[in-house]
Amino acid sequence: MYELPKRPAVDTRRLLLESEWPLKICAPMVRFSKLPFRMLVRKYGCDVTYTSMIMSDSFRASAAKRSHEFITCQDEKGPVITQFAANTVDDFVQASQLVVGYCDGVDLNCGCPQRWAMHDGYGASLLYSPRKIFEIVRQFNNQVQHESAFTISVKLRLLDNLSETIDLYRQIESCGVSFIGIHSRTHKMRSEPAEHDQLAEIVKSLQVPVIANGDCFNLNDYHKIADLTKAKGIMSARGLLENPALFAGYENTPLCCIEDFLTLCIKYGFNFVSFKKLFYWMIERNCSKSERLNILACQSMSQFMDYFKDNFNSDFGK
Ligand SMILES: Cc1cc2nc3c(=O)[nH]c(=O)nc-3n(C[C@H](O)[C@H](O)[C@H](O)COP(=O)(O)O)c2cc1C
Numbered sequence: 001m002y003e004l005p006k007r008p009a010v011d012t013r014r015l016l017l018e019s020e021w022p023l024k025i026c027a028p029m030v031r032f033s034k035l036p037f038r039m040l041v042r043k044y045g046c047d048v049t050y051t052s053m054i055m056s057d058s059f060r061a062s063a064a065k066r067s068h069e070f071i072t073c074q075d076e077k078g079p080v081i082t083q084f085a086a087n088t089v090d091d092f093v094q095a096s097q098l099v100v101g102y103c104d105g106v107d108l109n110c111g112c113p114q115r116w117a118m119h120d121g122y123g124a125s126l127l128y129s130p131r132k133i134f135e136i137v138r139q140f141n142n143q144v145q146h147e148s149a150f151t152i153s154v155k156l157r158l159l160d161n162l163s164e165t166i167d168l169y170r171q172i173e174s175c176g177v178s179f180i181g182i183h184s185r186t187h188k189m190r191s192e193p194a195e196h197d198q199l200a201e202i203v204k205s206l207q208v209p210v211i212a213n214g215d216c217f218n219l220n221d222y223h224k225i226a227d228l229t230k231a232k233g234i235m236s237a238r239g240l241l242e243n244p245a246l247f248a249g250y251e252n253t254p255l256c257c258i259e260d261f262l263t264l265c266i267k268y269g270f271n272f273v274s275f276k277k278l279f280y281w282m283i284e285r286n287c288s289k290s291e292r293l294n295i296l297a298c299q300s301m302s303q304f305m306d307y308f309k310d311n312f313n314s315d316f317g318k
Pocket of ligand 1: 238
């Protein structure tokens with residue numbers, strides 16, 4: 001990314017506040033929220049995209065990590081938010097400084113529930129050491145040189161108790177965060193339904209714009225969550241993996257979207273194992289299990305392309 005000229009940031013906070021409808025947002029997703037996928041979902045109706053979670057300590061320390069972990073291009077439209085995992089103020093601040101001018105904001109991951117994250121003081125474990133969150137937001141605002149349009153946000157989960165959750169979020173708000181994203185589950189919840197009722201209460205209690213996340217699988221869900229919570233943005237993760245065109249109103253991934261995905265992956269590159277998984281999910285509702293397993297069995301992109309040309313009714317690459 002560092003070969004690119006720096007560019008002015010698009011102000012996500014302003015967009016959230018001024019848009020007539022809640023912004024449609026693609027969640028950060030490890031392995032998948034890479035340049036081709038971000039460009040794909042944007043083509044199909046997303047207003048804001050996030051990068052995958054990036055470890056701020058190695059990003060800060062290693063140029064090789066930086067060129068591997070954060071790839072953008074001149075054709076990628078903002079807002080793009082870079083999400084960092086951090087367990088120290090310095091790592092977050094230094095890593096953030098390195099992406100100013102190449103994206104539109106940074107986000108602190110306070111939601112990852114995985115065992116390594118909880119053990120090492122990253123992700124959702126920060127919810128239980130909130131002073132670190134406060135300090136990270138404050139020191140970002142004090143130390144990182146950025147224009148006012150460049151945002152600092154935090155992606156959080158719920159605590160067990162709603163009034164404690166609201167109290168925590170208010171304190172984060174008072175540290176100068178631009179907006180917050182809320183995955184409305186606690187760190188212990190897995191496939192239980194997201195707690196959108198709690199979100200509605202939270203939105204009423206905060207001044208900063210809130211992005212609602214959890215269980216948005218189609219445009220109907222988008223409208224339901226928007227009506228119930230009054231959030232300024234609706235974020236989808238698994239829904240967009242299954243159907244990157246969901247915000248454009250498609251019920252299932254249309255063939256044109258699959259073809260666009262192939263074009264973008266060929267142009268910008270995508271890890272082949274992740275590519276196959278993503279492809280598998282995208283066609284899950286349209287293809288039989290055996291067809292999908294055939295995709296997973298492909299050993300290379302050229303083998304995949306041969307399978308695709310023979311089995312999908314597409315002119316792509318012909
Ligand atoms: C494959 C995958 C990778 C994810 N990676 C991240 C990540 O890097 N950072 C993050 O904050 N959340 C991550 N999440 C959580 C999602 O951003 C989101 O909060 C969660 O899936 C709930 O949204 P959903 O109900 O729309 O899936 C990931 C989720 C999935 C399914």
